[in-house]
Amino acid sequence: MATVLLDGVGAVGIRAARQLVDTPGLDSLLIAARGFSYADDVAASLGARAEAIELRPEDPVPTGVDAIATALPAALVADRATRALAAGVPFASTVDDADAIDTLLELDEPARNAGVLLAAGCGLAPGLADVLARHAADGLDAVDEIHVARAGSAGPASTAAVRRSRREPAAEWCDGEWSEERHPTPELVWFPDPVGARECVPVTVGVALLVRAFPGVRRATVRLAEPLSRRLTWPGRRGVDEGWGSARVEVWGWRGQARESMVYGVIDRTAIAAGTVLAVTAARLAGIAPGLAARDGPSAGTHGLAALVEPVPFLAELARRGVKAAVFEGVAVA
Amino acid sequence: MKALRRGLIVAVIAVLVGGFVKLRGKGGVPPTSGGWRELDGPDFR
Numbered sequence: 001m002a003t004v005l006l007d008g009v010g011a012v013g014i015r016a017a018r019q020l021v022d023t024p025g026l027d028s029l030l031i032a033a034r035g036f037s038y039a040d041d042v043a044a045s046l047g048a049r050a051e052a053i054e055l056r057p058e059d060p061v062p063t064g065v066d067a068i069a070t071a072l073p074a075a076l077v078a079d080r081a082t083r084a085l086a087a088g089v090p091f092a093s094t095v096d097d098a099d100a101i102d103t104l105l106e107l108d109e110p111a112r113n114a115g116v117l118l119a120a121g122c123g124l125a126p127g128l129a130d131v132l133a134r135h136a137a138d139g140l141d142a143v144d145e146i147h148v149a150r151a152g153s154a155g156p157a158s159t160a161a162v163r164r165s166r167r168e169p170a171a172e173w174c175d176g177e178w179s180e181e182r183h184p185t186p187e188l189v190w191f192p193d194p195v196g197a198r199e200c201v202p203v204t205v206g207v208a209l210l211v212r213a214f215p216g217v218r219r220a221t222v223r224l225a226e227p228l229s230r231r232l233t234w235p236g237r238r239g240v241d242e243g244w245g246s247a248r249v250e251v252w253g254w255r256g257q258a259r260e261s262m263v264y265g266v267i268d269r270t271a272i273a274a275g276t277v278l279a280v281t282a283a284r285l286a287g288i289a290p291g292l293a294a295r296d297g298p299s300a301g302t303h304g305l306a307a308l309v310e311p312v313p314f315l316a317e318l319a320r321r322g323v324k325a326a327v328f329e330g331v332a333v334a
Numbered sequence: 335m336k337a338l339r340r341g342l343i344v345a346v347i348a349v350l351v352g353g354f355v356k357l358r359g360k361g362g363v364p365p366t367s368g369g370w371r372e373l374d375g376p377d378f379r
Contacts, residue, residue, distance in 0.1 A: 192370045193370075264373075265370060312377075312378050313378075315373060315377075315378065316378035319373065319374070319378070324372050324373065324374075325372075325373045326370040326371055326372045326373060327370070327371055327373060327377070328368060328369070328370055328371075329368045329369065329370075329371050330367050330368015330369065
């Protein structure tokens with residue numbers, strides 16, 4: 001039995017809370033939010049295993065917590081991770097902001113020294129997309145290119161992070177070096193329906209996690225689509241796909257002498273997908289999901305999900321909870 | 335009549351500019367054949 005602390009119950013956090021209380025082996029879910037009364041309302045709606053707590057930023061982690069899951073705006077994540085590190089409690093965050101992920105990566109060495117795992121990017125992308133990249137890579141002998149694209153955001157903080165990422169210069173990993181594109185060129189990406197084709201621009205967020213998880217990769221890129229509310233859409237389309245999010249992962253590599261590609265995708269309500277990924281990751285960190293075997297690899301430090309989880313049981317658990325990935329079966333063109 | 339002609343010209347220019355802006359990005363690889371298949375039981379063994 002385990003106790004998980006969930007910090008933040010916005011669009012993503014509230015979905016994660018629901019998934020966590022439905023997880024066998026969870027003894028108690030502690031919920032912290034900016035307003036205690038709201039956290040209390042959420043806890044009351046989740047049943048006896050959920051409990052709201054007042055937790056100010058300067059407060060230490062309550063005793064008995066086995067894992068911390070956060071679904072907070074980027075500016076708050078570093079402090080929460082530092083607090084988790086001080087308490088020696090594993091930490092998972094949905095953060096999808098490049099600077100915040102860099103800050104978490106700076107905590108890698110202290111986390112290794114303390115023997116604590118910090119899971120950065122446990123949402124749709126970075127997050128589930130990284131797991132799909134690992135799943136594709138496991139089907140190949142060697143991987144040399146990984147291209148991730150995401151459409152959709154979950155809540156105002158996520159939408160703001162997407163817009164900020166799209167405005168900033170993009171960094172991509174190219175031939176073993178970082179390359180910056182000050183004026184990145186948009187590219188059409190075909191997501192599963194109903195999202196369909198979206199113009200995506202290269203961004204920095206999530207690339208570093210891929211490069212760390214796949215040390216031999218020659219090229220890694222992440223692209224984001226413009227959130228719908230500011231995008232010109234055809235009449236009638238907005239109502240159809242608003243709220244949907246999708247990730248598409250294209251991995252190129254070698255199987256024997258043949259160069260091959262594998263394309264995986266996922267489509268769901270963005271907040272539901274991100275919340276479910278966060279909850280399953282927190283369950284794995286708390287040790288209450290015995291089926292989610294840890295990948296042979298790091299037991300401490302800051303990592304993305306591609307380095308932390310075995311993709312097959314992780315994807316099966318997500319599918320059991322309703323978040324289903326798909327494989328593109330078609331003719332790929334290099 | 336003159337106003338109508340001006341309006342039409344403006345509309346044509348707007349469509350051309352819009353089309354150019356929309357198409358200026360690099361094209362991705364259109365999935366001309368094949369489709370998405372949900373991962374299920376056998377994929378998870």
